[in-house]
Amino acid sequence: MSDRNFFVRLITSLWHGANGLRKVLHLLLLLFIFLVFFGALSGAPPLLPQQAALLIKPSGALVEQLEGSPYDRAVSELLGERRSQTLVQDIVDALDYAQTDDRITAVHLELSTLGSSGLSKLQRVAAAIDAFRESGKPVVASGDILVQQGYYLAAHADELYLNPEGMVYLQGYGSYRNYYKDAIDLLRIDWNVFRVGTHKSYVEPYTRMDMSPEDRESRTRLIEQFWSTYQQDVVSARGLPAGAIDGYTQNMVERVADAGGDIAASARDNELVDDLMDRAGLRDVLKGYAGEDKDDSSLYSSVSMHEYLGQMRLLHGPKPEAENIAVVVAAGEILHGTQPPGTIGGDSTAALLRQALNDESVKAVVLRVDSPGGSAFASEVIAQEIQELQEAGKPVVASLGSVAASGGYWISVVADKIVASPATVTGSIGVFGMLPTFQKTLAAVGVATDGVATTPWAAALRPDLEMSVEARQLVQLVIEDIYDDFISGVAEHRGMDKADVDRIGQGQVWSGVDALNNGLVDELGGFDDAIAAAASLAGLEEESYGQKLIEPRLSPTEQMILDLLTMTERVGIDPASFVKAPTPVESFANQLQKLLAQVTKFNDPKGAYAHCFCELN
Numbered sequence: 001m002s003d004r005n006f007f008v009r010l011i012t013s014l015w016h017g018a019n020g021l022r023k024v025l026h027l028l029l030l031l032f033i034f035l036v037f038f039g040a041l042s043g044a045p046p047l048l049p050q051q052a053a054l055l056i057k058p059s060g061a062l063v064e065q066l067e068g069s070p071y072d073r074a075v076s077e078l079l080g081e082r083r084s085q086t087l088v089q090d091i092v093d094a095l096d097y098a099q100t101d102d103r104i105t106a107v108h109l110e111l112s113t114l115g116s117s118g119l120s121k122l123q124r125v126a127a128a129i130d131a132f133r134e135s136g137k138p139v140v141a142s143g144d145i146l147v148q149q150g151y152y153l154a155a156h157a158d159e160l161y162l163n164p165e166g167m168v169y170l171q172g173y174g175s176y177r178n179y180y181k182d183a184i185d186l187l188r189i190d191w192n193v194f195r196v197g198t199h200k201s202y203v204e205p206y207t208r209m210d211m212s213p214e215d216r217e218s219r220t221r222l223i224e225q226f227w228s229t230y231q232q233d234v235v236s237a238r239g240l241p242a243g244a245i246d247g248y249t250q251n252m253v254e255r256v257a258d259a260g261g262d263i264a265a266s267a268r269d270n271e272l273v274d275d276l277m278d279r280a281g282l283r284d285v286l287k288g289y290a291g292e293d294k295d296d297s298s299l300y301s302s303v304s305m306h307e308y309l310g311q312m313r314l315l316h317g318p319k320p321e322a323e324n325i326a327v328v329v330a331a332g333e334i335l336h337g338t339q340p341p342g343t344i345g346g347d348s349t350a351a352l353l354r355q356a357l358n359d360e361s362v363k364a365v366v367l368r369v370d371s372p373g374g375s376a377f378a379s380e381v382i383a384q385e386i387q388e389l390q391e392a393g394k395p396v397v398a399s400l401g402s403v404a405a406s407g408g409y410w411i412s413v414v415a416d417k418i419v420a421s422p423a424t425v426t427g428s429i430g431v432f433g434m435l436p437t438f439q440k441t442l443a444a445v446g447v448a449t450d451g452v453a454t455t456p457w458a459a460a461l462r463p464d465l466e467m468s469v470e471a472r473q474l475v476q477l478v479i480e481d482i483y484d485d486f487i488s489g490v491a492e493h494r495g496m497d498k499a500d501v502d503r504i505g506q507g508q509v510w511s512g513v514d515a516l517n518n519g520l521v522d523e524l525g526g527f528d529d530a531i532a533a534a535a536s537l538a539g540l541e542e543e544s545y546g547q548k549l550i551e552p553r554l555s556p557t558e559q560m561i562l563d564l565l566t567m568t569e570r571v572g573i574d575p576a577s578f579v580k581a582p583t584p585v586e587s588f589a590n591q592l593q594k595l596l597a598q599v600t601k602f603n604d605p606k607g608a609y610a611h612c613f614c615e616l617n
Helices: 002-042 070-078 088-099 119-133 148-154 181-186 201-206 213-238 244-250 252-258 263-269 279-290 305-316 346-358 376-391 407-413 439-444 469-494 498-504 512-517 527-537 556-570 584-600
Strands: 052-056 061-063 085-087 104-110 139-147 159-169 190-196 302-304 324-331 362-371 373-375 396-405 417-420 425-427 431-437 509-511 546-549 609-611
Touching: 052 088, 052 279, 052 305, 061 088, 061 119, 085 088, 088 104, 088 119, 088 305, 104 119, 104 279, 119 139, 119 148, 119 213, 119 396, 139 148, 139 279, 148 159, 148 213, 159 263, 159 279, 181 201, 190 201, 190 469, 201 213, 201 431, 213 244, 213 509, 213 512, 244 252, 252 263, 302 305, 324 346, 324 527, 346 362, 346 376, 362 376, 362 407, 362 527, 373 376, 373 407, 376 396, 376 407, 376 469, 376 609, 396 407, 396 527, 407 425, 407 469, 407 609, 417 512, 417 527, 425 512, 431 469, 469 498, 509 512
Parallel strands: 052 104, 052 302, 061 085, 104 139, 139 159, 324 362, 324 546, 362 396, 396 417, 396 425
Antiparallel strands: 190 431, 373 609, 425 509, 431 609
C-alpha cells in the first residue's frame, strides 16, 4: 500500500510541477508580447527627410503581380530575404507621389540589378518617369552594368552615368529554346503529341530538333517589330541620331576597339551615356540635388522607394469610393485549381472575380492579363466568371500586358473591350496535349506491364503502356473540339467570321499592332486607358469613381503573426535571428523541389493546354 501511495504522490508532484512550469512559460510569453507591444507603441515611426532624393532600385524582373502568397512575401521581407521581382505599379505609384511631394527634390534610378522585363512594362515605367520630369525635378540614372532593360529606363533620365568599370550591353531581341527529340528517342520514350494549329510551336521541342519554318516566321516578325520599337523609343529619349542604337550593337567590336578596348568609354563616346562616374562622384552629384544625409555626410539624403511607398500609401493611398472600378490581376501561367499569386488558378482567379460580382460598389472590372496561357479547362472556368459579371451589368475590360497569348487571350476575348499595348504578344490561338509513355524505357531495364480489363479504356492512359490507336484518336478529337470552341468563341465575341479567326489562329503570335489590324483587340493603350474605358462602359463620370484592387488577403492568424514579427523588429530584435540558414542538403532539396514543380505544373483535367512559348530576350 505504501508503494502505491508513493507512486500516486510522485505522479501528483510531477503533474503539479509540469502545470506550474506551463503557467510560468505562459506568463513569460505574455510578458514578452506586452514588452514588444509597448515597445512598438513607444517607438515613433521613422520620418522621411524634409529634403531627399527618391531612390528607385528595381531588383529582378518587372512584373504585374509578385509571386507567392501575401503572407510568404511579408515573412520573407521581414527576414531580410532579397526580392527577385519588382512590381511595375510600385514604381509608377512612387513616381506619381513624388511628382507633387516638395520633400522629394530628385529621383535616383539605380538600374544595375534590373532583370528581364517585357517591353510594354518598360514603356509604362518610362511614361511615369517622363511624367515626373514634367515637375521640373531631375531624374539621375546610374548603373554599374546596364543591360537592355535597364538601359531603356535609364535613357529617359535627365542625366545618365555609367561606372567606369561597367558596360552597356544591348543584345537586341531573340527567341531561343532547347529541343529534346533525340534525347527522347535515346531514352526510348513515346512522347505522344496532339495539337491543332500549324504555328502552335510549344510542342516542337518534343517532336523535332530545330525551329519549324512556321515558328521561325512568326518569331522573326515579332522580334523585328519589338527591336524597331525599342530603338525608336531610346533614340527619341536620348536625342540620338536615327539608327544609333542598331549601329552600335551591330558594330560593337569595332566601336569598343576604337575606344582602346574600354567598353564603358565606348558607350560614352557613342553618346549612350552622359559620362563615366564612380560611386563617390555620383554621390556628389546627388548631394547637389538632395543635400547630405543627416547621419552620414559622405552620403546624399535619400529615401528608398519601399519606405516611401509605405508611408505615402498609408496617408494618400487609393481609397475606394461609393462607385469603383475593380482591378483583378491575372499574371503567370494558367493552372487548374487554387494557385498563389504569380500564377493564375482557375478556381482562385474565379473567386476574385466573384468578389467583384458580389461587391455592390464595383460597377466595372479591369482584368489585367499578363499570361502565356496554360490549362484550357481553367481558362474556360475564368471566362465563365467574366460572363457572370457581364450578365450582372458589370462591364469587363481586358488590359493586356507584355503577354496575353493562348489561354491568356482565351480569358481576355470574352471581355466587353480589349486594350493592348503595341508591344503586347498576343494571339497564339491553338491547343495541344502531351502524354508521354515509358513502356520502351521500362523494357530496356527489364520491366514489363500486363493485366486484364473489362474495356480497352481501363489502360488507355497508363504511362507504362503504349497508347492504342483508339486512344490517340480520342485525344485528338478532344483537342480539335477544344480548338473549335476556342475559335468559335473568338468569332462570337469579336464579331468575326469563324474562317477568318482560323486563318489568323493556328497558333500564330501577333504584336499588339498586328492584333489590332487583325481584329483581335479593340484599341492600343495602357492600363490607365483600360480604366477609363471601363468607367465609360459603366457610365461613370470622370473623377467620380475609385479603384479597388481585388487580391488575396491575409487570414487573421497570418496577420497576427506578421504584426508580432513587425513589432519585434521595431523594438530592435531582428526576426531573421530566429531562422537558421539552410544546410547544403536543404538547399539542394529546395532547388530540386522547384525543378520538379516546373515538370509537374501542368494539371489540366483533360490534358489540353492553350499555352504559348512567348519568351523574347
